[in-house]
Amino acid sequence: MKKVSGFFLSVIILFLAGCEREPEIVRRQFQYEKIFFGTYKIEVDIYLENIGESGKTAELIRRLIYRNKNFDEYAAHAESVFTGDIKSEDYPPQIDDDGIEYFYRSNLTESYNIMYHDKSFVVIEYNNYFYYTGTAHGGFRTQFYIIDIAGKRILDIEDMISPIRDDYLKEIILREYDINNFLRDEIWPPDTINISQEGIDLIWNIYTITPYSSGVIFINIPDEASNQYLKNIGRKLKEARREEYLRASKTRSVFTDQS
Numbered sequence: 001m002k003k004v005s006g007f008f009l010s011v012i013i014l015f016l017a018g019c020e021r022e023p024e025i026v027r028r029q030f031q032y033e034k035i036f037f038g039t040y041k042i043e044v045d046i047y048l049e050n051i052g053e054s055g056k057t058a059e060l061i062r063r064l065i066y067r068n069k070n071f072d073e074y075a076a077h078a079e080s081v082f083t084g085d086i087k088s089e090d091y092p093p094q095i096d097d098d099g100i101e102y103f104y105r106s107n108l109t110e111s112y113n114i115m116y117h118d119k120s121f122v123v124i125e126y127n128n129y130f131y132y133t134g135t136a137h138g139g140f141r142t143q144f145y146i147i148d149i150a151g152k153r154i155l156d157i158e159d160m161i162s163p164i165r166d167d168y169l170k171e172i173i174l175r176e177y178d179i180n181n182f183l184r185d186e187i188w189p190p191d192t193i194n195i196s197q198e199g200i201d202l203i204w205n206i207y208t209i210t211p212y213s214s215g216v217i218f219i220n221i222p223d224e225a226s227n228q229y230l231k232n233i234g235r236k237l238k239e240a241r242r243e244e245y246l247r248a249s250k251t252r253s254v255f256t257d258q259s
Contacts, residue, residue, distance in 0.1 A: 039102075041106075057117070110127070142216060160231055200221040
């Protein structure tokens with residue numbers, strides 16, 4: 001009987017371990033254009049993820065994130081919310097100066113990406129961009145949904161970290177962004193946070209503490225400074241993500257050493 005090489009044995013072990021540890025992430029993307037009244041065109045790009053087609057975690061994500069809807073139902077719901085109560089008289093036929101029929105155009109882009117998951121937590125990054133015809137510019141925002149599986153709920157910021165001083169946050173923001181005086185005095189709380197092995201990411205979306213022109217404000221409170229603010233559940237998530245990072249590093253090391 002032939003011996004299995006160390007490299008392929010490592011691959012098999014890692015594959016089998018991964019199969020036990022990592023449920024399949026299912027994905028759907030909806031990309032299409034739709035025309036209303038012959039004059040109004042919307043462009044839609046919606047990307048959705050879940051952990052498997054069924055099971056307790058998949059059902060929890062469906063309830064908390066997708067409003068108890070499957071992918072098709074949620075995509076239809078997102079489009080309906082975006083278009084609202086549109087009327088044909090709001091989009092009368094028009095002809096451009098070059099004689100071509102004019103289309104009113106709006107855009108909706110949404111994505112839900114599962115950034116991390118284990119038996120205790122699911123971390124989902126949500127990104128949204130929308131533009132309505134005739135407006136000066138579009139809107140966009142980022143949101144992290146951190147799901148406590150045992151508690152069957154989305155964690156609030158105050159569940160995971162204690163408030164961080166405004167003057168400390170302001171110092172970091174002014175160091176990383178050219179905002180000058182266009183910064184609100186009250187910085188805390190952020191709109192959303194993400195906890196990783198590298199610390200705490202804090203995010204303020206447009207208009208929250210700065211003008212639209214500044215965009216989304218993103219800062220990281222590094223590992224050595226973030227520990228004092230983390231509460232028990234935040235520490236638990238950070239440690240889990242650190243362990244995931246170390247496992248991934250070890251996996252990369254095995255493949256590098258064997259190549």
